[in-house]
Amino acid sequence: MTDVETTLRAGLAALASDTEARVSPPPVEDVIRRPVVVALSPRRRQRLLKVVGGVGAGVALTAGAAAATGTLPAPVDEMVAEFREWGFPAGGGATRMAVAEGEAGTYGLWLSLLDDGGYCYYVRLGGSPLRGEDGAGSACSHEISPQGPGGSALLGGWPATTGPGDDVVFGRVPAGSTAVDVVLGDGTSFRVEAQTDGWFVAVVPSSVADGISIDLRRTG
Amino acid sequence: MPDDVTLAPAAAPRVSFEELYRSSYTRMVVVARLTVGDLARAEELVQDAFAQLYRRWGEVSQPHGYLRIAVMNACRSHERRRVVEQRHPVPPAPPTVHDPVAVAVRDALAALTPRQRAAVVLRYYEDLPERDIAAALGCRPGTVKSLLARGLRTLKEHLDD
Numbered sequence: 001m002t003d004v005e006t007t008l009r010a011g012l013a014a015l016a017s018d019t020e021a022r023v024s025p026p027p028v029e030d031v032i033r034r035p036v037v038v039a040l041s042p043r044r045r046q047r048l049l050k051v052v053g054g055v056g057a058g059v060a061l062t063a064g065a066a067a068a069t070g071t072l073p074a075p076v077d078e079m080v081a082e083f084r085e086w087g088f089p090a091g092g093g094a095t096r097m098a099v100a101e102g103e104a105g106t107y108g109l110w111l112s113l114l115d116d117g118g119y120c121y122y123v124r125l126g127g128s129p130l131r132g133e134d135g136a137g138s139a140c141s142h143e144i145s146p147q148g149p150g151g152s153a154l155l156g157g158w159p160a161t162t163g164p165g166d167d168v169v170f171g172r173v174p175a176g177s178t179a180v181d182v183v184l185g186d187g188t189s190f191r192v193e194a195q196t197d198g199w200f201v202a203v204v205p206s207s208v209a210d211g212i213s214i215d216l217r218r219t220g
Numbered sequence: 221m222p223d224d225v226t227l228a229p230a231a232a233p234r235v236s237f238e239e240l241y242r243s244s245y246t247r248m249v250v251v252a253r254l255t256v257g258d259l260a261r262a263e264e265l266v267q268d269a270f271a272q273l274y275r276r277w278g279e280v281s282q283p284h285g286y287l288r289i290a291v292m293n294a295c296r297s298h299e300r301r302r303v304v305e306q307r308h309p310v311p312p313a314p315p316t317v318h319d320p321v322a323v324a325v326r327d328a329l330a331a332l333t334p335r336q337r338a339a340v341v342l343r344y345y346e347d348l349p350e351r352d353i354a355a356a357l358g359c360r361p362g363t364v365k366s367l368l369a370r371g372l373r374t375l376k377e378h379l380d381d
Contacts, residue, residue, distance in 0.1 A: 004376045005344065011325020012345045016250045018317050019259060025245040028238055031267045032274040082360060160294070 079122050080112050089115040094122070097199035098170070109170050109201040123170050123201060154180060154218050161185075162212045167204035172197075174218050185213030237274055240283050245270070248291050254341040255295040257330060265294040285355070288346075292338055292356045328378035336371035339364055 076094050083090040090112035098109040105125050112120045154177075158169035162184075173180050173194045180200060183189045186209065192202040204214065235243075245266065252262035269290035273283060280286045317323055329337050335357065342353045343364075350364045357364065 002372075004372055004379060007321060007379055008325055008340070008344050008372075008375060011319075011321045011328075012254060012341070014319045014322035015254060015317060015326060016345065018319075018322065019250045019253050019262075020246055022259065023246050023249050023263065025241065026267070028241050028270075031241070031270045032237075033271075 073124075075124060076110055076122070079110070079124070080120075083112055083120045083122075088112075088118075088120055090120055091115045095196075097121075097197060098195040098201040100168070100201045100203050107166075107168055107170075107201050107203065109199055111199065121170075121199075123168060154216060158182075158214050158216055161214060162204055162208050162210050167208075167214060168201065169204065169214065169216060170199075170201040171216070172199050177218050179219050181217045181219045183215045183217055184208055185215075191219065235283070237277055237283075240273075240287070241270060244284060244287060248287065251288075251341055251346060252291055252295055254329065254345060255292070255334070255338050256298050257326075261298060265298060266291055269294055285352075288356050289358075292342075293358075295338060296334060324379055325375075328375045331374055331378050332371050335359075336367050336374070339367035340371045340375070343368055 080090050080094050092113050092115070094110040094112045096108045097111045100107045108124050110122045110124060112122070114120065154174050155172040158171075159167050169182055169192070171180070175198075177194070177198070179191050179193045181189050181191050182202065182204065184204070188208070190202075190205075192200050194200045248266045248269070249259070249262050252265045253259050256262055256265065269287055272290050273280065273287050276286065277283070317326060329340070332340065338357060339353055342348045342356055343350075348356070350361045350368075353364045354361045357367075359367075
């Protein structure tokens with residue numbers, strides 16, 4: 001261990017002790033009643049984006065949905081390999097389930113079904129070599145059946161607030177829904193239509209100021 | 221659902237939500253505070269994460285892993301908000317730590333990027349392997365290596381001053 005690592009561990013331990021001495025968990029009942037704010041963000045630095053969720057995007061989606069193993073864009077293929085590396089048996093390649101256009105390019109929501117049930121999904125900014133922390137959000141789950149639109153829950157990820165870059169929302173509508181409302185803290189909202197099998201992706205318009213809260217609500 | 225949730229395939233022994241809350245709350249607050257630098261904010265973020273977990277409790281097989289990811293996502297979101305807040309700076313909170321090593325490490329951590337800081341905290345406080353850090357941060361293990369290497373280099377520069 002280097003001197004830096006030794007000093008770092010000692011400092012972190014001291015800071016942790018200070019925190020532990022000053023923290024007292026509130027009653028659990030108070031915590032579970034808190035409104036949920038979901039954080040996330042595939043983001044880039046571009047400023048202006050248009051929302052293309054909607055029925056019209058389904059046309060472009062049809063071609064994208066045909067993607068399969070062996071024909072995937074290299075970054076998607078790498079992401080699927082990474083899912084496997086993480087221990088998720090994504091042996092079936094990936095399928096693009098939703099798209100949204102923006103100034104930065106085309107955001108695609110890719111879905112990989114797992115051999116043992118469940119799925120991984122992944123948002124990619126097309127045409128960009130940047131992935132992971134720079135261009136995508138991803139999630140894997142064995143918990144929820146990928147068959148048919150949603151369970152009872154609205155799935156997905158979105159930033160808690162708008163920021164100085166793209167704000168991408170994505171996920172899957174609950175069963176029985178065909179769209180989701182993106183509700184912003186400035187009092188405005190817009191509707192995003194689900195595309196293939198209930199999956200959606202959209203970008204908050206850049207006209208929305210930074211620091212505005214973002215929430216997604218089921219509709220329809 | 222947190223955005224970058226990765227649920228590991230192996231099921232851990234199931235605890236109740238209340239047990240997990242009691243056993244993990246303070247440690248998660250420590251992680252969040254080390255990452256965002258502010259105790260009150262850290263508690264807010266951790267409570268939000270527990271509220272998220274509670275709503276997903278029946279669907280999550282590895283609650284602690286889910287919780288950690290939710291906390292790290294919340295910290296990342298907070299860092300974005302802070303960019304906005306810094307346009308309207310508020311007076312800093314009075315210092316509460318007086319241990320010279322702790323003060324030096326705290327100040328050095330502040331020089332890191334949010335992602336570097338998160339990786340360093342998970343590695344050197346939580347003692348997580350790179351793979352688990354990658355899962356928590358939603359990036360590749362190779363990215364974690366890079367974040368840690370750059371973070372340590374920056375920390376060394378500040379701690380050597």
